[in-house]
Amino acid sequence: MADATIIKPDLQFVKEIIKGGGESLKKCYQCATCSVVCNVTPEGNPFPRKEMVLAQWGQKDELLASPDIWLCHQCSDCTAYCPRGAKPGEVLNAVRKQSIKQVALVPFLSKIATDPKFIWLLFAIPMVLFYLIMPYRDVSMVPLLNGKMSYSNFMPVWPQVDATFMLTAAFAAFSALVGIKRLWATMAARSGAKGTGSPIGHVIPAVTTILAHKKFADCDVNRLRQWGHLLLFYSFAGLAVVTTVAIVYLYGWKFFGIQAFGSFNFGKSPYPNNDPMKILALVSSVAFAAGFIILLVNRLVKAGKAGLGGYFDWVFLLIVGGVGATGMLAWALRLQEMTAGYWVYYFHLVFVWTLFMYAPYSKFAHLFYRTTAMAFARYTGRDTK
């Protein structure tokens, strides 16, 4: 008689998935409709049916070592067609949240970013930080610059803004690298599959797939998400260019004495609205707002078919929306010379810091870990599409 295999479920893990938005998990009766309708799953290695049973049985180690949980793009075709309403798209989302926690450099930061109990701490830390480093708590005392309101007088670029964000970005980048390394090691240890070529060679196709958001195009129910994600992604890229140009403007003038020429304005902000940096900032902001609105409206309109998402999704939308709303409002208030803009700018810094700091610990981490899993899947021949 063959030896029996004893399965030891991790019940705490099951509870965490249920708490994280996978409350419908137990409804699954393994019909496999979800794996059939999923257009993203690799041929010959289908998901998410097997992930559903692994989640029901609390097979934490196997589930968190599977690249498939990251190959899922949460387009929710499976959720829409599941005859039992088990919402596999939502369950896999909750599993990814556990994966982020597992590979986190500082697991408590992941708790702050994903647990509703800690929402106060999520925002309290940057609020206290920026309050402590601001030179003028009475905004009527902020000196004018050329007779106009100046956010760089309210919160000096150096050292307050630049030093804070450089340190934060360095910590976030280090956290992401550690997380990527841990995720790769976890997947490699479990899979045992021999890779082909250098892992780095598989990163480039994974990155180009991400840059074009190609996999989102395979979704049926949630097609609009591709546009929402694309607009948000490239607006972030545009704003990153704006930040880099702003640094060149500031330090090029300060350290190298470069003078303004043409429409390029070296020196202290604010810069005129015809400056190329200002125009790119405006275009990126409009794309940002459009992407955010598409994602928000799409999630609400498709909630019946695709699920409403959990706290994990909504707190991220809140942060992203907060960055955009405070950024645009601060700009509009400065144009009107209204000093309330200083406090709006303060909250803008709070939101931006939260976005940066928790990038490897929040929903934002999908960018790093999905790319890693896609490269791993190609490397091991799991995803040949």
Ligand code: SF4
């Ligand atoms: S999640 Fe739904 S569609 Fe998928 S196997 Fe379970 S019951 Fe079937």
Ligand code: SF4
């Ligand atoms: S959410 Fe989309 S990508 Fe993920 S398993 Fe379901 S159908 Fe596939």
